[in-house]
Amino acid sequence: MMLDFQSVTLRYGGIVALSELDLKIEQGEQVCLIGPSGAGKSSFLGLCNGRIQATNGKVILHDRDFGQTRGKELTRLRSQIAWIPQDLGLITNLRVNQNVACGRAGQKGFWKLLMSLLWMGRGEQQVVSQLLERVGIAEKIFARVDHLSGGQQQRVAIARALYQEPRVILADEPVSAVDPERARSLVELLTTVAREEAITLVMSLHDRHLAQRFFDRVIGLRDGKVVFDGAPNDERVQELYRLD
Numbered sequence: 001m002m003l004d005f006q007s008v009t010l011r012y013g014g015i016v017a018l019s020e021l022d023l024k025i026e027q028g029e030q031v032c033l034i035g036p037s038g039a040g041k042s043s044f045l046g047l048c049n050g051r052i053q054a055t056n057g058k059v060i061l062h063d064r065d066f067g068q069t070r071g072k073e074l075t076r077l078r079s080q081i082a083w084i085p086q087d088l089g090l091i092t093n094l095r096v097n098q099n100v101a102c103g104r105a106g107q108k109g110f111w112k113l114l115m116s117l118l119w120m121g122r123g124e125q126q127v128v129s130q131l132l133e134r135v136g137i138a139e140k141i142f143a144r145v146d147h148l149s150g151g152q153q154q155r156v157a158i159a160r161a162l163y164q165e166p167r168v169i170l171a172d173e174p175v176s177a178v179d180p181e182r183a184r185s186l187v188e189l190l191t192t193v194a195r196e197e198a199i200t201l202v203m204s205l206h207d208r209h210l211a212q213r214f215f216d217r218v219i220g221l222r223d224g225k226v227v228f229d230g231a232p233n234d235e236r237v238q239e240l241y242r243l244d
Contacts, residue, residue: 008057082161103163
């Protein structure tokens with residue numbers, strides 16, 4: 001078992017963001033979250049990596065309850081999870097290889113990470129180079145991130161996530177800022193790499209067509225509730241947006 005939501009409710013003050021979620025995501029499974037804006041997709045992902053604590057219920061990763069895990073054990077647990085936020089979270093005035101090296105920030109600690117940024121060893125540089133080749137931007141290894149296109153920056157974020165050697169990748173609307181063709185290419189890249197590495201992938205998308213093309217399982221959220229969980233070709237996927 002990878003992720004297990006047991007009667008999970010999340011409230012922000014008097015607002016219910018997610019209500020009574022009961023679902024399981026297995027190791028190596030690829031799941032897409034869809035739903036209109038405000039449906040609870042980002043909150044769901046926040047619960048998946050422990051950034052947000054459930055108000056009620058349990059979120060369990062590898063038999064460990066996020067709500068009962070603290071300190072170094074929580075850090076160790078979260079180090080298994082790579083996070084690609086909507087804004088990508090890159091440090092734009094650093095070079096590409098330095099941003100990729102930040103993927104192991106939680107594992108290295110501040111001083112070791114700083115040393116990697118100032119002077120990257122040959123072995124580490126080789127691994128970074130191989131990852132950048134895998135995502136198709138090997139020639140950009142020493143470029144500043146703010147000199148890259150939006151699509152190239154997203155590939156840096158994917159390489160950074162892979163450098164972490166995670167068991168889970170969470171991606172929150174990672175292709176919202178690029179054109180449809182680049183979005184298709186990036187979702188295909190991320191799902192392919194996750195499948196090859198047996199990494200659990202949970203991605204939120206607003207575009208149901210991408211969800212239906214690249215994912216075997218789609219979870220539809222509306223008003224904080226799961227209204228659909230199943231195959232992407234189910235007619236209820238389209239109905240979720242028709243009601244928006």
